[in-house]
Amino acid sequence: MKKSDRSVTIKDIAREAGVSISTVSFAFNGTAPVAQETKERIFEVIKRLNYQPNSAARGLVTRKTNNICLFTPHPASDFFSFSGNSVFSDLLQGIGDVLDQRDYNLLIAWDNLGHKAKTPKLVKLMRERAMDGVLIALPSHDSSVIEELSEHQFPMVIVGTNDRKNQINSVDVDNYDIGYRNTKHMLGLGHSRIAFISPGPLEFLVCEDRLEGYRDALQEAGIKYREDYVFIGDEKEHSGYRAASSFLSLKETPTAVVSGRDIQAVGVLEYARENGLSVPNDLALISFENTELAQKYNITSSTTDLYEIGKEGAKLLHKVLTRKKDRSAQNVVIASELIIRSSCGAKPKS
Known part of the structure; x- marks a missing residue:
């Protein structure tokens, strides 16, 4: 064969x-048996001609794209301000590390209209076979897209939300349990007037789950739930400051606060400092996430490892894609640990 500028084809x-084109394809992709002598001859030609396979054409034969899609809400939505850029990047890194090891490409898609669109983007990608599977970061209650993908038995895993009710593969921490355990920790230290700061709007499942855990721990202890002891926060330090201001302006002030996130807890500490209050003597404090802020400000905090969630989500999706038999959905719960520091009043573990 004479050398030319055009690409070498199959x-x-x-x-x-x-040999036939199909025999080359069978040898290259391993989709059917080929005699060893024939296979060796084919690969000698491939090497000599420096053949570079076209991934799109190869996908037509194997019905695989080696693309995994991470589907998220629009970057301008409340989800991203709620999660924070660093939290999302941790999730992304966990996913990327696993997919890179397994030679998958990562696509990121979002939908401006979501379920209001006539045909949601994720459904279009599925129908066009643009991806082999999808990881879905869906923080709200809307599950219409998930339901449609389920009907087509399309491989998917939900990350950052536990979906045990709908029997869909999912990976997350148990936010209900963490909310419950954080509140129980404060009850165990003798507090009965315990306030709660939600990490964000209650339309997000993580916020609803943590609040429900808080309420159930109080109810179990025979303590009445109080609306004025609940503050809907956001991703800013000032929301913790405003929450503390609201709680401590009440006639019957709380003696402890379960903060929805570490940055809010920093705001609570700032308010306490400005108003001459001692933490934990006047106001005990516990939080979620266990970020660098918790370590810097000695805040007792429960771990919620987004990197691990992303990593385990990608591993579970790969397992779904490669296993030969259908299995029931797996709901992987990432373990959370309470790191005790000085802010709650308990003695830190050595």
């Missing part, structure tokens, strides 16, 4: 090796 390989 037809060229077949002609040089003296």
Whole structure:
């Protein structure tokens, strides 16, 4: 074969090796048995002609794209301000590390209209076979897209939300349990007037789950739930400051606060400092996330490892894609640990 500027095709390989195009495809992709001598001849030609396979064409044969899609809400939505850029990047890194090891490409898609669109973007990607599977970061209650993908038995895993009710593969921490345990920790230290700061709007499942855990721990202890002891926060330090201001302006002030996130807890500390209050003597404090802020400000905090959630989500999706038999959905719960520091009043573990 004469050298030219055009790319070498599978037809060229077949002609040089003296076999059919399908035999070259079977040898290259391992989709059917090929005699060892024939296979060696084909690969000698591939090496000699420096054949570079076209991934799109290969996908038509194998019905695989080696693309995994991470589907998220629009970057301008409340989800991203709620999660914070660093939290999302941790999730992304966990996913990327696993997919890179397994030679998958990561696509990121979002939908401006979501379920209001006539045909949601994720459904279009599925129908166009643009991806082999999808990881879904869906923080709200809307599950219409998930339901449609489920009907087509399309491989998917939900990350950052536990979906045990709908029997869909999911990976998350148990936010209900963490909310419950954080509140129980404060009850165990003798507090009965315990306030709660939500990490964000209650439309997000993580916020609803943590609040429900808080309420159930109080109810179990025979303590009445108080609306004025609950503050809907956001991703800013000032929301913790405003929450503390609201709680401590009440006639019957709380003696402890379960903060929805570490940055809010920093705001609570700032308010206490400005108003001459001692933490934990006047106001005990516990939080979620266990970020660098918790370590810097000695805040007792429960771990919620987004990197681990992303990593385990990608591993579970790969397992779904490669296993030969259908299995029931797996709901992987990432373990959370309470790191005790000085802010709650308990003695830190050595």
